[in-house]
Amino acid sequence: MSNKEHAQANEAQTLISRPGIAGPIPAVHDMPPFAERLQRGLEDENMHRALERFAPSWRQSRQALFEATAAEYGSDYSFVALRQRLRAAKDEAIAHQQELVARFKEQATAAGAVVYEARSAEDANRYIYELCRRKGITLVVKSKTMVSEEIELNHYLEERGIKAVETDLGEWVAQLDHERPSHMVMPIIHKTRQQVGEVLSRATGREISRENVAEQVAVIRREHRQAFLTAGMGISGANALIAESGTVMLNTNEGNGRMVTSLPPVHVVLAGYDKLLPTFADAMTQIRLLARSATGQPMTSYTTFITGPDRPGKEVHIVLLDNGRSAMRADPRFKEALRCIRCAACANICPPYQQVGGHAFGYIYSGAIGLVVTPFHHGLEAAAGPQSLCVSCNACETVCPVEIPLPSLILDVRSRVVASEGLPWLKRLIFGVLARPRLFDLFTRLAALGQWPATRGTPYVRYRYLRLFEGLPGLRPLARLTRWRSLPAFARRPLRDRIGARANLAAARQEGRRPDEMTVCYFAGCMTDRLYPEMGEAVIQILERCGLRVVFPRAQHCCGLPALNSGDRQHGLAMARQTVRMLERALDESGADYIVCASTSCVVTLIQDYLRLFEDLQLQSWLNRTRALAGRIMDFTSFLLRVLVAQQRLPALRRLRPGETAPVVTYHDSCQSCNCLGLRTEARQVIRDVLGLELREMRDSDVCCGFGGSTSIEHPEIAERLLERKLRHAEETGATLLVSDNPGCLMHLRGGVDANGRPLRVLHLAQLVAEYLA
Amino acid sequence: MKSSALFAQFQSRLSAAGGVAHWAEDLAQAAEIIATHPALAEQRLIVPPAFAACQPWGALLPLLSARGIRLEEAMTPEHVADAPAGLSCASLAIAETGSVFLADNALAARIVGMLTLTHFVLVSAGQLVPLLDEAATLLQTLTRPGPQQQHYISLVTGPSRTADIERTLTIGVQGPRALCVIVVATPASDPSLFSSEEAKDRDNEQ
Ligand code: SF4
Ligand code: SF4
Numbered sequence: 001m002s003n004k005e006h007a008q009a010n011e012a013q014t015l016i017s018r019p020g021i022a023g024p025i026p027a028v029h030d031m032p033p034f035a036e037r038l039q040r041g042l043e044d045e046n047m048h049r050a051l052e053r054f055a056p057s058w059r060q061s062r063q064a065l066f067e068a069t070a071a072e073y074g075s076d077y078s079f080v081a082l083r084q085r086l087r088a089a090k091d092e093a094i095a096h097q098q099e100l101v102a103r104f105k106e107q108a109t110a111a112g113a114v115v116y117e118a119r120s121a122e123d124a125n126r127y128i129y130e131l132c133r134r135k136g137i138t139l140v141v142k143s144k145t146m147v148s149e150e151i152e153l154n155h156y157l158e159e160r161g162i163k164a165v166e167t168d169l170g171e172w173v174a175q176l177d178h179e180r181p182s183h184m185v186m187p188i189i190h191k192t193r194q195q196v197g198e199v200l201s202r203a204t205g206r207e208i209s210r211e212n213v214a215e216q217v218a219v220i221r222r223e224h225r226q227a228f229l230t231a232g233m234g235i236s237g238a239n240a241l242i243a244e245s246g247t248v249m250l251n252t253n254e255g256n257g258r259m260v261t262s263l264p265p266v267h268v269v270l271a272g273y274d275k276l277l278p279t280f281a282d283a284m285t286q287i288r289l290l291a292r293s294a295t296g297q298p299m300t301s302y303t304t305f306i307t308g309p310d311r312p313g314k315e316v317h318i319v320l321l322d323n324g325r326s327a328m329r330a331d332p333r334f335k336e337a338l339r340c341i342r343c344a345a346c347a348n349i350c351p352p353y354q355q356v357g358g359h360a361f362g363y364i365y366s367g368a369i370g371l372v373v374t375p376f377h378h379g380l381e382a383a384a385g386p387q388s389l390c391v392s393c394n395a396c397e398t399v400c401p402v403e404i405p406l407p408s409l410i411l412d413v414r415s416r417v418v419a420s421e422g423l424p425w426l427k428r429l430i431f432g433v434l435a436r437p438r439l440f441d442l443f444t445r446l447a448a449l450g451q452w453p454a455t456r457g458t459p460y461v462r463y464r465y466l467r468l469f470e471g472l473p474g475l476r477p478l479a480r481l482t483r484w485r486s487l488p489a490f491a492r493r494p495l496r497d498r499i500g501a502r503a504n505l506a507a508a509r510q511e512g513r514r515p516d517e518m519t520v521c522y523f524a525g526c527m528t529d530r531l532y533p534e535m536g537e538a539v540i541q542i543l544e545r546c547g548l549r550v551v552f553p554r555a556q557h558c559c560g561l562p563a564l565n566s567g568d569r570q571h572g573l574a575m576a577r578q579t580v581r582m583l584e585r586a587l588d589e590s591g592a593d594y595i596v597c598a599s600t601s602c603v604v605t606l607i608q609d610y611l612r613l614f615e616d617l618q619l620q621s622w623l624n625r626t627r628a629l630a631g632r633i634m635d636f637t638s639f640l641l642r643v644l645v646a647q648q649r650l651p652a653l654r655r656l657r658p659g660e661t662a663p664v665v666t667y668h669d670s671c672q673s674c675n676c677l678g679l680r681t682e683a684r685q686v687i688r689d690v691l692g693l694e695l696r697e698m699r700d701s702d703v704c705c706g707f708g709g710s711t712s713i714e715h716p717e718i719a720e721r722l723l724e725r726k727l728r729h730a731e732e733t734g735a736t737l738l739v740s741d742n743p744g745c746l747m748h749l750r751g752g753v754d755a756n757g758r759p760l761r762v763l764h765l766a767q768l769v770a771e772y773l774a
Numbered sequence: 775m776k777s778s779a780l781f782a783q784f785q786s787r788l789s790a791a792g793g794v795a796h797w798a799e800d801l802a803q804a805a806e807i808i809a810t811h812p813a814l815a816e817q818r819l820i821v822p823p824a825f826a827a828c829q830p831w832g833a834l835l836p837l838l839s840a841r842g843i844r845l846e847e848a849m850t851p852e853h854v855a856d857a858p859a860g861l862s863c864a865s866l867a868i869a870e871t872g873s874v875f876l877a878d879n880a881l882a883a884r885i886v887g888m889l890t891l892t893h894f895v896l897v898s899a900g901q902l903v904p905l906l907d908e909a910a911t912l913l914q915t916l917t918r919p920g921p922q923q924q925h926y927i928s929l930v931t932g933p934s935r936t937a938d939i940e941r942t943l944t945i946g947v948q949g950p951r952a953l954c955v956i957v958v959a960t961p962a963s964d965p966s967l968f969s970s971e972e973a974k975d976r977d978n979e980q
Binding site: 050053054069073107110111112167168169170173186187188189191192193196213214216217220221224225228229244245246247253254255256258259261262263279280281283284287288295297298299300301302303304305306307308309310311 | 790930944
């Protein structure tokens, strides 16, 4: 390393643990530790069934609504256009927060409201309590507000003798059962009707039906009427604070929100600074996105706009809460999270969330956004456990109505957790080896020789072989991991040993080129190289059969994804630099036109994650170098379709052999392919149109298979469930071939098929194509 | 009829939200729709807010009385709670979402849409607009500081509902169980609604 690089690396180290995230903040009361919440979540079958059931119907109605609106009103009203508008409005509000606050205050005050700016949770709680005390208020009715959960207002008031009644049905049931909402929009999605019936019966002392939901709903109308008519204060949140007029906007469905804000003589609005919006027009954009994103309904029943008190004697107090938001705003990355409109789409779509629920997948705030904001509101420690559940599938980012880069923010949180708590020793060891190409080479070759007892010469590390050694120290966890998913064996001859003269980069240039010849630099990725060389051979075969010259830089190594995904920026950075340097040299020496890679995970790392990493660490020259490279990198599937097929380079396909029947194929969209690279039709076109095979779509083909890098080792229960679902859906189609274009998924899927003896063949798209070349 | 397509749109959106929209040529037809509504089959009582007496909607009240409907002016929440039907008039109906725009400073005017069992809303066909953007413009105007300022405005889209328990949709939680919007083609003379000034006056009287 040069001195300059040393300096840069040191700078990187300090930047990893950038200040801004709050240090230890006292834990909220009665919050069980993460491990306990996780265990409960995993065991709660009702809950994950409910969440799994909800997800597909929500996705469908959400999408149908957005599409219908765009069809009717034009592309200005498409999801993409709306979210760009709201994002811009929110960004403006964040950038000009001071002016907006001033404007909001001025307008709201002129309309007769009192605006109080609270720096901390304690400030806000005290203000509200003091207000109650001054006015002798002992009963408060509340409509749903997440901010009140954030600052534990109910607890604060109750400790001081003031009764706070939640009037939103779900929140009320949770309150009666001394629980927190497990979802920001559907607070008791984790409860069955039987459980709700029980809670209501206990609370009212009457027998309430365990089955009849309508009867249960009727209870709340009866029980709360009196509270509404006698409460001295109503507390609500805000969905938006509209600066131009000093107006509070509230979206509700049950009708309790309007009563809370209308009937009692004092109305307190509790809202974070992040709720500011410049204009009413912006609010309409938010309305168009909120309910569709939240529940897949077009609009909430009630959208209320309150501008100061509506009658003499009525008071409106607006408490603007900071509680970590300025720290978020000061952070160039995390300020994007302030755009959140709390629609919970990022929870609805999240596969691990569906398995464990919001009590584990989050802290007070749940879902992807919960993992991102928790460090700021409740401390980094509170986020440490929950963030480990994210499998980086990127689904949340595709549905977020304000385009928050949630998955990468979660990785930022992860790297901060790692920077403060350190990596577990095993990971440290693995990444240490991975980051040293020669050591890694030696290790995999030795492993390939020594793995026999675990593989017996098969391509798999299988449970039935490992079982014999379960007693040996250290082997038990490994054995347990293979019970539901066999692991791949190391190849005796990695791809790099099979490439022959293709390793000679300079030859490509020296030998001269025919005018139509194209040279491609093949970046295989370490998994293909060491575990699945046959996938790499298929790629090379196709490229060469298309008349391309293929070069394989032998200096290629792991791109660093496993380390980066685990929050280990130190090793990740080393591998990123190594890879960029290697690819530059390879292009330079060989004069290759493209860099092609048949692992979409690696492609995303190369063209997206590196940029973010270098940008984050302010390594400007590396950033520029990566940008220059990124334009030349293409994933194999796109390359096949957009270059080889489009330029009619693909040779004729072979005919079926006598007695051979064409297979029926089902396709799994790897998360990186569809969510990060936006590839949704390409592989299908290859299977259907290019190969002419029958493709049967499986349910939820674009939902994560559960691999999620190291998450499948850290949380095997989740990985196992997601895998089980995926394979079930694949089997339901009746297909005999399961195809994907990402080696990570293929490893996971193959292992699952092998461990359970399922009748499916799992292939890389390249292998499928290679099989049909004449 | 220029607004028939718009009305069809409004109607389908509102019905998707669990509400019902009717078209009435004039106030007499509107009165007929209300008087024959099942919500009033047993107890023939409606609680209109005080300002329902103002133009142009005030003319509806005698028409309702003539059809045997008892009218009790909405006063306090206790009085209105669980009355069979309430009556409001809207400043806009929005086809895009099936929403009605209610600007009611006066609590008495608002509670009829909060606490009664069926909520009737009248709106003139001239007030039927295609997009939510019109609501933004009107909101801007109505919230402008000054004596005319409207402090409490609601977009109501269907009856109150919840799906909190097992995602089972239940209509009628804290608010009304039914919402019935009547779009009136020619509500007597001037289709502009109650004047904000009058509303404010009544407000101050309370
Ligand atoms: S990236 Fe995937 S796993 Fe992670 S929070 Fe988003 S949806 Fe959930
Ligand atoms: S982060 Fe995006 S998707 Fe998640 S709650 Fe916020 S706005 Fe919704």
